[in-house]
Amino acid sequence: MGFRTEAYxxxxxxxxxxxxxxxxxxxxxxxxxxxxFVTIGETYGMAQxxxxxxxxxxxxxxxxxxxxxxxxKGDFIVALEPVxxxxxxxxxxxxxxLGAIPGRLIPSMPRIRPFKWVYLFSQT
Amino acid sequence: MPIIDLDExxxxxxxxxxxxxxxxxxEAGVKVCTAYPGTPSSEIIGSLAEVAKARDLYVxxxxxxxxxxxxxxxxxxxxxxxxxxxxxxxLNVASDFLLHLNMVGLNGGLVLVTCDDPSAHxxxxxxxxxxxxxxxxxxxxxxxxxxxxxxxxxxxxxxSEEIGCVCMxxxxxxxxxxxxxxxxxxxxxxxxxxxxxxxxRRLTQPVNQRHQWLHSKLAQLGEIFETSKFNQYxxxxxxxxxxxxxxxxxxxSQEAVNLMGLEDAxxxxxxxxxxxxxxxxxxxxxxxxxxxLIIEEVDPFLECNVLEIAAYESMKIGPKAxxxxxxxxxxxxxxxxxxxVIDALSSILDIRYEARDRSYTKTIGEIANTLVPxxxxxxxxxxxxxxxxxxxxxxxxxDKRGGFVTGDIGCYSLARGPAGYYLxxxxxxxxxxxxxxSGFGKLDRFGLDQPxxxxxxxxxxxxxxxxxxxxxxxxxxxxxxxxxxxxxxxxTGFQPHPGVGINAMGDKVEPLNIxxxxxxxxxxxxxxxxxxxxGTTKRLLEMLKDQKGPKVLIMRRKCALLKQREEEPLYKxxxxxxxxxxxxxxxxxxRCPGLIWDKELEVAAIDEALCVRCGLCVxxxxxxxxLREKES
Numbered sequence: 001m002g003f004r005t006e007a008y009x010x011x012x013x014x015x016x017x018x019x020x021x022x023x024x025x026x027x028x029x030x031x032x033x034x035x036x037f038v039t040i041g042e043t044y045g046m047a048q049x050x051x052x053x054x055x056x057x058x059x060x061x062x063x064x065x066x067x068x069x070x071x072x073k074g075d076f077i078v079a080l081e082p083v084x085x086x087x088x089x090x091x092x093x094x095x096x097x098l099g100a101i102p103g104r105l106i107p108s109m110p111r112i113r114p115f116k117w118v119y120l121f122s123q124t
Numbered sequence: 125m126p127i128i129d130l131d132e133x134x135x136x137x138x139x140x141x142x143x144x145x146x147x148x149x150x151e152a153g154v155k156v157c158t159a160y161p162g163t164p165s166s167e168i169i170g171s172l173a174e175v176a177k178a179r180d181l182y183v184x185x186x187x188x189x190x191x192x193x194x195x196x197x198x199x200x201x202x203x204x205x206x207x208x209x210x211x212x213x214x215l216n217v218a219s220d221f222l223l224h225l226n227m228v229g230l231n232g233g234l235v236l237v238t239c240d241d242p243s244a245h246x247x248x249x250x251x252x253x254x255x256x257x258x259x260x261x262x263x264x265x266x267x268x269x270x271x272x273x274x275x276x277x278x279x280x281x282x283x284s285e286e287i288g289c290v291c292m293x294x295x296x297x298x299x300x301x302x303x304x305x306x307x308x309x310x311x312x313x314x315x316x317x318x319x320x321x322x323x324x325r326r327l328t329q330p331v332n333q334r335h336q337w338l339h340s341k342l343a344q345l346g347e348i349f350e351t352s353k354f355n356q357y358x359x360x361x362x363x364x365x366x367x368x369x370x371x372x373x374x375x376x377s378q379e380a381v382n383l384m385g386l387e388d389a390x391x392x393x394x395x396x397x398x399x400x401x402x403x404x405x406x407x408x409x410x411x412x413x414x415x416x417l418i419i420e421e422v423d424p425f426l427e428c429n430v431l432e433i434a435a436y437e438s439m440k441i442g443p444k445a446x447x448x449x450x451x452x453x454x455x456x457x458x459x460x461x462x463x464x465v466i467d468a469l470s471s472i473l474d475i476r477y478e479a480r481d482r483s484y485t486k487t488i489g490e491i492a493n494t495l496v497p498x499x500x501x502x503x504x505x506x507x508x509x510x511x512x513x514x515x516x517x518x519x520x521x522x523d524k525r526g527g528f529v530t531g532d533i534g535c536y537s538l539a540r541g542p543a544g545y546y547l548x549x550x551x552x553x554x555x556x557x558x559x560x561x562s563g564f565g566k567l568d569r570f571g572l573d574q575p576x577x578x579x580x581x582x583x584x585x586x587x588x589x590x591x592x593x594x595x596x597x598x599x600x601x602x603x604x605x606x607x608x609x610x611x612x613x614x615x616t617g618f619q620p621h622p623g624v625g626i627n628a629m630g631d632k633v634e635p636l637n638i639x640x641x642x643x644x645x646x647x648x649x650x651x652x653x654x655x656x657x658x659g660t661t662k663r664l665l666e667m668l669k670d671q672k673g674p675k676v677l678i679m680r681r682k683c684a685l686l687k688q689r690e691e692e693p694l695y696k697x698x699x700x701x702x703x704x705x706x707x708x709x710x711x712x713x714x715r716c717p718g719l720i721w722d723k724e725l726e727v728a729a730i731d732e733a734l735c736v737r738c739g740l741c742v743x744x745x746x747x748x749x750x751l752r753e754k755e756s
Contacts, residue, residue, distance in 0.1 A: 015499065025138070025303070032138040032305055039270075039375075040138070040303040051501050064269050066375035067302035070383060070462040072480035083496055090492020 009069045010057040013088050014080030023078070024055035031059055041067025052084055129175040131311050139306040141273045141299040142167035145237060148277025149207045150179060152233070153312040156199035157183045158192040160587065161616035162211030163246035164300040165239035169209050170619065173628045180315075185619050185628045188554070188587040189214035193221050193236065200234040201326060202318040205281050209237040212251040213533075213553065217588075219256065225290060226260045227334040228326040232316070233284030235277060236292045239300045242421045242459035246297075248533060248551050250457060252423035257292050257399040261338045263345050264292045264399035265354070268374035270304035276354060276396065278309070286348065287341040294398070296421050298372045298459070346400045354396025355405060363391035365415045365472055368406075370395045370426050373419035373460055380465035384477055390469065398426060406433050410441045417468055418448035421460050447472050502543035505718040506684030506736035508610055509536045511654040513544040514714070514744065515679075516577060516606065518657075519664040520547075527575035527668060530557035530564070532588075534581040535615045535683075536608050543715060548579075555580060555588025558605055562592050565601035565674070575668045576603040583613035583621040585638060590645070596674035597646030604667045605647070605676045607638055608654075610683040618686065642676040654679040657743050684736055693737035695752040701727045703749035714744050 010027070014020045021042060028038045041056040058065035079085030127137065128147045139147065145168050149157065157176075159169035169183060176183040182199075186192035189210045199206035210218060215238045222236070238256070241247040257264035263283055267273040276293060284291040328334050349355070358378070359366075367377045367390060374394045381390045393409045395401065410416070410433070418427040427448040434444055447453040453468040454460075463479075470477050503510045513536075520527040531539060531548040532555055540548040550560055561578035580589045585607055593605065613619045620626045625635040642649045648670070652660045660679060667675040682690075697718075704727040711721040711728045718735030719728055728750070739752040 028138045028303055032136060037305050038138055038303070041298060042301060052499050063378075064271075064304050064375065066372070066379050066462055067298045067304075068376075068461045070379060070466070070479070072485075073383075086492055087496045090488050090496060 006060065007065055007073075008059040009073050009075045010059065010078070011069065011074045011076070011088055012055040012057065012078045012080070013084040014053055015084065016051055016053050018053070018080040020053040020055055020080065024057055027057060036061060037064045039065045039067050041069075052087065054084075054088065126171065126174040126178070128171050129179055129311070130308060133308055133310045136305055136307045138303050139270060139274075140167060140301060140303050141267075141270055141295060142239075142301070143171050144270045144273035144306045145209075145277045145293075145295070145300075146171040147306070147308065148274040149205075149235065149281075150175070150311060151274070151309045152278040152281040153205055153314055153316075154207050154281070155181060155204040155232075155316070156196060156206040157181055157208075158186050158195045158206070159184075159209045160186055160189045160192055160214055161613050161619040162189075162214045162239070163616055164241055164295075164297040165209045165211045165214070165237065166616050166619065167300070168207070168237060168239075169628070170617070172207075176629055179311075183628045185621065187622060189218040190221050193218040193225070196234055196236075197221070197225055197230070199318070200230040200232040202232065202320045203316055204232040204318055205234075206232060207235045207237065207277075209239070212238060212240045212247065212253045213249065214238075215253050215256060217554070222256065222290070223260055224328055226262050227328045227331075227338055229288040229324070230284065230290065231288075231321070233281035234290045235280040235284060236290050237277075237295065238292060239295045239297070240422060241297050248537065248553070250422060252421070252425055254294050254398060254425045255423065257294075260290075261342050262290050262292050262399075263287070263342070263397070264294060265396055266294050266371035266398045267299055268371055268394055268396065270299070270302070270306050272354065272396065273299055274306050274309070279354075283345065283348070287345055289338070289341055294371070296372055296459070342400050346403065349397035349400065349402040350404050352397050352402070355394065355402055356396075357391065357393045357409065359391025360388055361412070363413050364389040365417055365469065366390070366409060366413050367392045367417045367419055367465075368395065368409075368426060368430055369393070369419040370398050371421055373421065373465075376460055376462045376465050377419050379462040380469060383462070384466060384469060384475065386469065386473075389473070395426065399429070401429050401433065403433055406430060407437050407441060410434060410437070410444065414443070415445050415472060416447065417453065417472060418446065419454065419460060419465055419468075424449040424456075500542055501538055502541070502715055502717065503535065503538060504684050505716055505734050506687065506738035506740070507535070508654045508679065508681035508684070509539065509544065509608055510714070510716060511657060511681075511740055512536075512579075512606065512608055512660070512679045513539050513547055515654065515657055515660040515664060516579075517545045517547060518661045519668060520575075520577070522661075522665060523575060523668050525574055527577065529577045529579060530560040531579045532557045532584055534584055534608075535610075536579055536581060537615075539579070545713075553588075554584050555592060558589040558592035559595070561603040561605065562596040562599065562601045562674075565596065565603035566599065568602065577606055577664075577668075578603060579606045579608055581613075582607060582609040582611065582623045582638065586622045586636065590641070593642065593645045593647060593674060593676070600673055602671055603674060604664065605642075605674060606664075607642075607676060607678045609638060609678050609680040610686075612683045612686055614683050614685070618683075639676075639678055642678075647674040647676045649676045649678065651678045651680055654681050655738070655740055684738065688736055693755060695737045695739040695754060697730055697735060697737050697739055697741070697750065697752045699728050699730055700749050700751055701725055701729075703747050704728055705747050705749070707746065710741050710745055710750065714741065716741055
């Protein structure tokens with residue numbers, strides 16, 4: 001008995017607050033109503049506070065797939081933010097990325113070397 | 125628009141694992157639902173709260189997980205079916221009650237859902253809660269798919285009533301928060317009348333007898349689990365390797381076998397009844413081959429339990445090889461995924477699996493390393509915590525005695541990082557900052573001369589911090605407790621709590637007043653607006669100088685996200701590039717997302733998409749280069 005399933009793997013990536021989760025739900029719900037098995041894996045929760053959000057949308061006929069796209073199996077990226085697109089390419093990585101739609105660059109909060117604190121208030 | 129109470133049996137929906145669990149409870153005729161918010165469990169009781177009136181349920185956000193379980197138990201004692209959901213840390217809080225409850229028998233089924241967070245995506249620790257089932261001698265189920273999340277929950281009530289014990293169900297983030305296909309079942313129409321039968325008391329004595337009773341119940345279940353359809357084998361009669369798996373491990377294992385083309389060589393036995401294990405069934409599968417790989421989330425719970433059975437039955441089954449976390453074929457920390465299963469199988473079967481062209485991997489890796497910065501997490505634009513920690517930092521530096529900050533769990537936990545100027549020294553569970561401070565505040569007799577500030581949130585205050593405050597007065601400990609009151613249980617999604625004035629059922633209630641409670645607990649109490657930086661810092665400095673007993677400074681300002689929903693912005697804010705000297709204090713130290721650094725002009729600027737126009741940054745610029753105008 002085999003598990004062979006053709007899957008289409010879609011990644012929606014961005015920064016928290018860009019509508020990532022909403023997009024993946026719209027796509028997922030419409031495909032379920034057309035008879036596909038859809039699994040959406042996401043990490044969010046800290047997303048509001050500046051973190052990356054990535055949605056893995058697994059689309060298949062006949063079988064539920066796991067919530068995470070295995071390495072190098074992403075077929076299409078929708079990137080709401082260009083740095084996140086690069087992160088996906090490098091980390092979650094695609095075999096033959098078919099499309100990426102760069103959006104507005106959202107700067108990550110910059111790092112600064114530790115420094116001596118400056119007194120801002122006179123002592124009263 | 126609630127979805128979980130859709131009265132359309134056989135309809136197929138895309139549901140979140142937590143929604144599927146909530147639906148499963150509804151299909152079982154649950155009546156009482158309790159929880160304290162905790163990622164990734166919050167949506168279970170959250171979605172039940174949305175349909176409470178429509179489905180005639182009682183739903184409660186309890187003040188903590190121990191009380192939540194106690195409330196659920198009262199319902200079960202009265203013949204009603206109840207569900208209680210919590211994250212891994214919550215189970216630790218509820219565990220004392222659980223380890224009494226297990227011994228006394230129930231009437232209505234009680235399902236305890238514990239949602240673990242492998243890789244700690246939204247948690248302060250990584251923990252495998254399944255150990256509690258063995259500790260408490262309670263049955264444990266693990267759903268592997270979204271359909272199972274629903275179906276198992278319904279079955280769990282049946283199990284619970286079959287043996288008169290709590291039934292535990294363990295999920296993980298990837299089941300709870302992922303979405304998948306779920307076919308709905310029927311919604312029941314029955315109604316049970318609550319009645320407490322006082323002739324059957326709920327006492328743990330005589331303990332030996334009750335403990336024996338508990339063991340016999342578990343043995344009774346062992347028989348039922350042998351024939352459960354939630355334990356299922358996939359694959360050839362005689363595989364080269366057999367994977368024992370449970371929970372999320374099933375889908376990962378199936379994909380790994382599929383991607384490697386090993387359907388004829390690798391079999392998968394999926395266990396849904398994780399404790400007690402169906403021993404006879406396991407032995408049958410142990411006879412299929414010599415090599416076994418165990419795939420599961422976090423600890424080698426299934427692994428060790430299978431090894432136990434294999435050892436006892438070794439005369440029947442012969443020598444076997446086991447691979448998993450013990451043998452280091454699978455990493456012992458972090459979440460499971462398909463690639464980890466692939467790596468384990470590659471090693472055991474000596475197969476090389478190339479996911480993709482090596483040179484591409486190398487090139488893209490180099491690009492990613494140079495161009496892709498980490499996104500450090502921080503407070504939202506306009507967050508009052510940013511202002512609170514700014515004052516705390518200034519006060520401690522001005523005080524000059526090397527004072528430090530203990531903390532706990534909430535949005536303000538991010539003060540461990542640059543968002544809160546790396547202030548937090550500890551984050552060791554709800555309310556623990558206050559307990560630690562109560563201790564530090566007694567060490568002056570041994571020479572500790574550094575002042576201590578404990579921070580805790582408003583919801584956390586009610587959950588866990590109050591006993592430590594009572595302790596501080598009673599034992600005369602010297603420290604400052606800062607209550608960061610933003611009128612929300614924010615991090616988990618704005619669930620209400622006793623200080624907010626509304627409950628899960630939507631009833632308006634008199635909010636509990638934190639300052640009165642603290643005064644009654646013997647502390648000196650003051651209230652300040654964290655956006656009044658100067659006033660807050662001054663008050664804090666005075667409290668730090670006071671050497672007697674606990675002081676409480678309540679920094680009260682509504683969460684910025686709530687404010688945004690409820691109010692119009694106060695100001696128009698902009699940076700005057702002529703006045704800005706490029707000190708980088710606002711953009712890189714204060715770090716509000718609304719402030720960005722213009723690399724070309726080398727000045728700060730307002731990001732109009734992210735700025736909420738609260739005007740606080742105006743007060744921190746040393747050159748008064750940020751300007752605000754009141755909105756008309």
